Amino acid sequence: MIKSQAFRIxxxxxxxxxxxxxxxxxxxxxxxxxxxxLYGRDSTVVAxxxxxxxxxxxxxxxxVDFIKKYPKWQKSNVISLFADKGxxxxxxxxxxxxxxxxxxxxxxxVSWFAAKDYCECQGKRLPTIDEWEYAAMxxxxxxxxxxxxxxxxxxxxxxxxxxxxxxxxxxxxxxFWGVHDLHGLVWEWTLDFNSxxxxxxxxxxxxxxxxxxxxxxxxxxxDLMNYAAFMRYAIRGSLKxxxxxxxxxxxxxxxIPNEF
Amino acid sequence: MKHLKIIFSVLVMTIAFTACNSKTSKNTxxxxxxxxxxxxxxxxxxxxxAGSCPVCNMDLKPVEKAxxxxxxxxxxxxxxxxxxxxxxxEEGEVIQLxxxxxxxxxxxxxxxxxxxxxxxxxxxxxNIEAEIPKENLKDLNFVLISIDPETDTPERLKAFAIxxxxxDEQWTxxxxxxxxxxxxANVLAMKYKQxxxxxxxxxxxxSVFNTKGELIHQQEGLGVNNKDTVDTILELTQ
Numbered sequence: 345m346i347k348s349q350a351f352r353i354x355x356x357x358x359x360x361x362x363x364x365x366x367x368x369x370x371x372x373x374x375x376x377x378x379x380x381x382l383y384g385r386d387s388t389v390v391a392x393x394x395x396x397x398x399x400x401x402x403x404x405x406x407x408v409d410f411i412k413k414y415p416k417w418q419k420s421n422v423i424s425l426f427a428d429k430g431x432x433x434x435x436x437x438x439x440x441x442x443x444x445x446x447x448x449x450x451x452x453x454v455s456w457f458a459a460k461d462y463c464e465c466q467g468k469r470l471p472t473i474d475e476w477e478y479a480a481m482x483x484x485x486x487x488x489x490x491x492x493x494x495x496x497x498x499x500x501x502x503x504x505x506x507x508x509x510x511x512x513x514x515x516x517x518x519x520f521w522g523v524h525d526l527h528g529l530v531w532e533w534t535l536d537f538n539s540x541x542x543x544x545x546x547x548x549x550x551x552x553x554x555x556x557x558x559x560x561x562x563x564x565x566x567d568l569m570n571y572a573a574f575m576r577y578a579i580r581g582s583l584k585x586x587x588x589x590x591x592x593x594x595x596x597x598x599x600i601p602n603e604f
Numbered sequence: 605m606k607h608l609k610i611i612f613s614v615l616v617m618t619i620a621f622t623a624c625n626s627k628t629s630k631n632t633x634x635x636x637x638x639x640x641x642x643x644x645x646x647x648x649x650x651x652x653x654a655g656s657c658p659v660c661n662m663d664l665k666p667v668e669k670a671x672x673x674x675x676x677x678x679x680x681x682x683x684x685x686x687x688x689x690x691x692x693x694e695e696g697e698v699i700q701l702x703x704x705x706x707x708x709x710x711x712x713x714x715x716x717x718x719x720x721x722x723x724x725x726x727x728x729x730x731n732i733e734a735e736i737p738k739e740n741l742k743d744l745n746f747v748l749i750s751i752d753p754e755t756d757t758p759e760r761l762k763a764f765a766i767x768x769x770x771x772d773e774q775w776t777x778x779x780x781x782x783x784x785x786x787x788x789a790n791v792l793a794m795k796y797k798q799x800x801x802x803x804x805x806x807x808x809x810x811s812v813f814n815t816k817g818e819l820i821h822q823q824e825g826l827g828v829n830n831k832d833t834v835d836t837i838l839e840l841t842q
C-alpha cells in the first residue's frame with residue numbers, strides 16, 4: 345500500500361519536473377540573437393540570450409494574490425525605502441482594489457522594488473532593457489520590425505492615446521513571439537532601468553552633466569528615427585526605483601536553463 | 605501513508621518558506637506616539653500624550669518618524685539597513701548592511717579597474733577624510749562599493765585599499781551580488797551601465813548616512829566643493 349503510494353507521488357513529481365523544464369505557464373520562449381539597440385555598449389550589437397517572457401503584463405488580480413501572500417508589500421506595510429506615497433494609490437484597502445479598477449487591467453502604481461520582488465517570488469526576474477526591447481521590436485510577422493514605418497506609427501499612436509492603463513490585457517494582437525501588450529497598454533519596469541544615463545539629468549539639461557557621469561554616455565543613439573524608443577529610454581532615465589506611476593506596470597522573464 | 609503525508613507537507617512548507625521571505629520588517633513604533641511643541645519652546649522635550657505646550661500654548665504635534673526611531677532604537681523605514689543583501693568585505697567577511705549600524709557612513713560606488721572618474725572619486729573621498737579631525741574618525745566608516753562584483757573580488761579590493769593607502773580601520777570595501785549592487789544603486793538613485801567588458805559609465809555620487817542608515821546628504825559630481833559634505837559629517841559625528 346505504502347509502496348504504491350510512494351510510486352504515485354514519485355510519478356507526480358516526475359511529471360511536474362518535466363513541466364518545469366518545458367515552457368512555463370503563461371510564458372513563451374524567445375530565441376535570443378544579436379541586435380542593435382538604441383543605446384548599447386559603444387552603440388554596437390548586443391547579444392541577447394534565449395529567455396522566457398510572460399505573455400501578458402502582471403494584472404491587478406495577480407497582484408492581489410501576491411500581496412495576500414506577502415503582506416510586506418501591502419500599502420500600509422510597505423516601507424518608504426521601497427515605495428513612494430503613490431504606491432497602490434488606486435486600492436481602497438491593503439488587499440482590495442477600488443471598485444472602478446478592473447481585475448484584468450495591468451497592475452500599476454508599483455515601485456521597482458515591488459516589481460522585482462514579485463518576479464523573484466515567482467522564481468522569475470524582471471527583464472533587462474535589452475531583453476525587453478528585443479522582444480518588443482517584433483511585430484506580428486517579423487522579429488525586427490523597426491524598419492517598417494507602420495510599426496513606429498502604431499506605437500506612436502498609442503503614446504497619444506490617453507488612459508490606456510485602464511484597458512484590460514490581451515486586447516492587442518500577439519507579436520511574432522506570442523507576447524501581448526508590449527506596446528499599447530502601459531510602460532513596463534526593467535531590471536536595469538537605472539543604466540540609462542542619457543537623461544538622468546534631463547531636468548538640468550542645459551548643464552554640462554559631464555561632472556556627474558563618466559564614460560561615454562553622450563548622444564550616441566543608433567537609430568535617430570526611432571522616436572518611440574527614445575521616449576521609452578527617456579522615461580527609464582527619469583525614473584527612480586521607489587517611484588510608482590499610473591501608467592507603469594511590469595512583466596517577468598525567466599532564464600532558460602542550459603540544455604543537458 | 606501518514607508518514608508520506610507528513611513528509612510531503614514538510615516539503616511543501618520548506619519550499620513555501622524558502623522561496624521568498626515574506627516577513628514584514630516594518631517596525632511597530634506607531635504605538636509609541638511622541639508629541640512635541642512645534643516651536644520647541646522647551647528644546648527637545650517630548651510628551652507621550654497630545655495636548656498643548658505649557659510655554660506657548662500651541663497644540664503639541666506628533667514627532668516625525670525618524671526621531672521616534674532614535675528613541676526606540678529600531679531601524680526606520682527609510683534606512684538602508686532594511687536591505688537584506690549580502691556583501692563580502694575586503695577582509696573576506698560576509699556582512700549585511702545593518703552590520704555597519706552605529707557609525708556615520710560615507711558611501712560611494714566605484715570599480716577598481718576604472719581609469720577615468722573613479723580615481724578622482726576616490727581622491728574626493730580621501731580629501732573628505734583628510735578634513736575630518738582624528739577624534740571623529742572612530743565614529744565614521746568610509747564605504748566603497750564595487751559596481752563590478754565580477755572583477756572586484758575581496759582580494760582585489762584589499763590590494764586596491766593598500767595601494768591607495770585606504771587600509772585603515774575607517775575604510776571598508778564591499779563586493780556584492782549583481783542584484784544586490786543594482787538594488788543598492790537604486791536606493792542611492794545612482795545610475796550605471798557596463799559599456800565594455802572592463803568599463804562602466806556611472807554617476808558620481810558620494811552619499812552620507814547617519815548611524816541609523818538614513819540618507820542625509822548626497823554630493824554629486826567630481827571634484828566639486830566638498831564643504832557641505834564635510835559639514836554634514838562633522839554634524840553627524842559630534
